[in-house]
Amino acid sequence: MGPGVDQQTAYKHINQDTRFVIIYDHYPGSPIQKEGAENYIHELMEQYPNCLFISSLKRPNPYDNEMWLPFYFLKTIRLDHEWQSNFKQLRPKTCNTIGGQNRISRTLLSFWLAKNYPLEQLIHHYTENNQLPALLDIIENSDYYNPKHLHPRKFLPDSFKEEFSEHEETEIAKQFLLPDIISQSYISLLPEANGIELGARINEHTYFPLIGGNLCLPVGNYQIDRVLEDIGFDTFDDIFDLNNLHSTDRYRMTIGVLEDNKSFITDHKQVQDTWHNNIDRIEHNARLAKDPDHFMEYFRSPINIVSKALKDADPNHPVFSHDLLGTGPILRWLRNFSQ
Numbered sequence: 652m653g654p655g656v657d658q659q660t661a662y663k664h665i666n667q668d669t670r671f672v673i674i675y676d677h678y679p680g681s682p683i684q685k686e687g688a689e690n691y692i693h694e695l696m697e698q699y700p701n702c703l704f705i706s707s708l709k710r711p712n713p714y715d716n717e718m719w720l721p722f723y724f725l726k727t728i729r730l731d732h733e734w735q736s737n738f739k740q741l742r743p744k745t746c747n748t749i750g751g752q753n754r755i756s757r758t759l760l761s762f763w764l765a766k767n768y769p770l771e772q773l774i775h776h777y778t779e780n781n782q783l784p785a786l787l788d789i790i791e792n793s794d795y796y797n798p799k800h801l802h803p804r805k806f807l808p809d810s811f812k813e814e815f816s817e818h819e820e821t822e823i824a825k826q827f828l829l830p831d832i833i834s835q836s837y838i839s840l841l842p843e844a845n846g847i848e849l850g851a852r853i854n855e856h857t858y859f860p861l862i863g864g865n866l867c868l869p870v871g872n873y874q875i876d877r878v879l880e881d882i883g884f885d886t887f888d889d890i891f892d893l894n895n896l897h898s899t900d901r902y903r904m905t906i907g908v909l910e911d912n913k914s915f916i917t918d919h920k921q922v923q924d925t926w927h928n929n930i931d932r933i934e935h936n937a938r939l940a941k942d943p944d945h946f947m948e949y950f951r952s953p954i955n956i957v958s959k960a961l962k963d964a965d966p967n968h969p970v971f972s973h974d975l976l977g978t979g980p981i982l983r984w985l986r987n988f989s990q
Contacts, residue, residue, distance in 0.1 A: 652672060652673065652674045652675075652679050653675065653676055653679065653970065653978075654676050654677060654679055654680070654682075655679070656679040656680075657679065657680065658679070658680070658691050661679060661691070661692075661695065662691075662695075665695055665699060665702065666699070667699065667701075669699060669702045670702060670703070670960070670963070671702065671703050671704075671705065671956075671957075671960035671963070672695075672702060672703070672704045672705070673705045673957065673960060673961075674692070674704065674705070674706040674707060674708070675707055675722040675723075675970075675978050675982065676707060676722070676723075676844075676978065677707070677708075677844060677845060677846035677848065677852070678692055678708070678846050678847070678848045679692075680846075681846075682752075682753070682754055682755070682844075682845070682846035682847065683753060683754070683755055683758075683785045683786065683846075683847065684846075684847045685788050685847075686788070686789065686792070686847060686901065688847055689846070689847050689848040689849075692704075692848070693714070696714045696716060696717055697714070699716075700714075700715070700716050701716070702716060703716050703717075703718060703956070703960075704716060704717050704718070705718045705719075705720055705953065705956070705957055705960070706718070706719060706720075707719075707720065707721055707722050707723065707852060708848055708850040708851070708852055709721070709850050709851040709852070709874075709878050710849070710850040710851075711850070711873075711874055711877075718953050718956065719953065720950060720953040720954070720957055721852065721853045721854070721950075722978055722981050722982070723844075723854040723855060723978065723981070724853045724854055724855070724857070724858060724946075725946065725950065725954075725981055725985075726820075726855075726978065726980060726981035727820065727854070727855040727858045727859075728858065728940065728941075728943050728946055729943055729981070729984065730820060730821050732821065732824065732825075732862055732941060733825075734824070734825065734829050734862055734863065736834060736862070736863055736864035736934075736937060737834070738864060738930050738933070738934065741923065742834070742835055742836055742837050742923070742926075743835055743836075744772055744773060744774040744835050744836035744837075745772040745773065745836060745837060745838060745916065745917070745918075745919045745922050745923075746768070746772065746773050746774075746836055746837070746838045746839070746840055746916055746922075747773070747774045747775060747776075747832050747833060747835070747836040747838070747839050747840070747860075747865070748760060748764070748773070748775045748776075748777065748807075748839065748840040748841075748842065749775070749776045749777070749828065749832065749839075749856060749859075750775070750776070750777045750778070750779075750780055750807075750842050751778060751779065751811070751844075752779055752844070753779045753780055753782075753785075754780070754842060754843075754844055754845060754846070754871075755786060755789060755845065755846075755847065755871055755901055755905070756842035756843070756845060756870050756871025756872065756904070756905045757777075757780045757842040757871075758780040758781075758782070758783065758785075758786060758806075759786065759801075759870075759871065759902065759905040759906055760780075760840060760842045760870055760871075760905060760909070761777060761780040761781065761806045761807040762783065762800075762801040762802065762803075762805060762806050763800060763801060763905075763906055763909050764807055764840075765802070765805035765806045765807055766800070766801060766802045766805050767800070767909070767913065768916075768917060769917060772917070772919055773836075774831075774832055774835055774836050775807055775810055775832075776810055776811060776812065776827075776828065776832055777807045777808075777809065777810050777811065778809045778810070778811035779809075780806065780807070781806045781807075781809070783801070783803055789901045789902050790902055792900075792902075793900050793901075793902035793903055794900070794903075795898075795900060795902055795903040795906065795907055796902060796906075800906050800910070801906075812827060820855060824855075824859055828859055828863075829859060829862075829863050833859060833860055833863030833864075833865055834863055834864070836865065837865065837866060837922050837923060837925075837926040838865060838866045838867075838868055838916055838922060838926075839860035839863075839865035839866070839867050839868070840868050840870060840909075840916075841856060841857055841860065841867055841868065841869040841870065841872070842856075842870050842871055842872075842905070843856050843857060843869065843871070843872045843875070844856060845871060845872055845873075847901070849873050849899060849901075850873050850874075851872055851873055851874050851875040851877075851878040852872065852875075853875070853878065853879070857869075857879075858940055861884065861936045861937060861939075861940040862937050862940045862941055863937075864933050864934075864937055865933075866887055866890065866891075866922075866925070866926060866929070866933065867886075867887075867936075868891050868908065868912060868916065869893075869896060869908070870904070870905040870908045870909060871901065871904045871905035871908075872896065872904075873896065873897075873899070873904060874896055874897055875896060876888060876893045876896055882946070882949055883939050883945065883949075884936050884939060884940075885932045885933075885935060885936055887929070887932065890915070890925060890929070891912055891915075892908070892911040892912055893908065894907075894911070895907030895908045895911060896908060954985060954988055955988070957985050957988075958985050958986060958987075958988040961982060961985055961986035962986060964986070966986070970982060971983050971986070
């Protein structure tokens with residue numbers, strides 16, 4: 652089930668004979684919908700308890716027939732990233748953020764930064780997140796909303812480098828993201844590619860700041876701090892206030908995190924000193940992110956199950972032929988995986 656599968660198609664193709672359902676990206680459909688639009692996936696899980704649903708979303712209370720595997724994260728860690736961060740030189744910018752296609756957390760972050768952050772301290776690679784109307788229900792239903800948080804006509808300007816769009820992921824990172832964005836700043840504000848569904852996702856958007864030596868502040872990614880800690884990363888919860896990552900209010904999950912950490916992330920000198928005082932912990936995250944064996948072992952059980960599931964699929968299915976920036980390579984690797 653990819654993003655383009657609609658609810659009607661899902662109900663048509665999933666039945667009592669279905670053994671596996673693989674949701675390798677965000678839940679099918681538009682990633683910006685009204686809350687509750689994702690519930691039909693959970694209804695399918697309840698309706699077919701003998702079918703195993705393998706999802707890229709880590710939920711805190713999964714069903715017995717629900718399993719987590721971060722497909723895009725695995726795809727990224729398998730690539731050869733030779734980047735070595737320089738932890739001695741000063742970095743000119745305080746924060747960075749990278750945001751591609753329209754997502755709830757990315758749009759909210761775009762508008763909050765434009766209104767509340769000293770933009771001369773920010774470096775960003777951003778596009779498409781310049782419209783609030785699709786988020787009005789999420790904003791208006793939040794008890795946390797305050798007009799001081801956002802201005803309806805202030806957002807991050809488009810700064811996407813289109814010349815890199817056709818490059819392989821490793822080339823984009825090596826030629827641009829790591830040298831020009833991540834290594835030029837201390838903190839990465841992380842709006843992962845989440846949809847409306849409530850749970851944690853980790854993709855390349857989290858991976859590159861980790862190997863680039865950033866302090867990572869996630870926004871809008873439900874309980875991602877617990878997920879990162881479980882797989883071995885330091886989340887610096889003694890430096891950042893991450894409590895609002897545990898709110899089920901989608902607005903608060905992004906804006907609340909930013910407001911709680913505003914005084915710190917806007918103080919360049921304090922951030923710079925904190926970064927230099929925690930180099931050992933930052934280096935730990937960078938080393939771990941470049942250790943594929945660690946993750947192959949951590950995810951060994953779901954990898955083996957997904958491999959068995961994919962062997963039942965038609966090898967000529969178009970999902971296996973996605974380009975280098977898609978899921979095709981990791982699905983082909985998983986299909987051919989052997990212990």
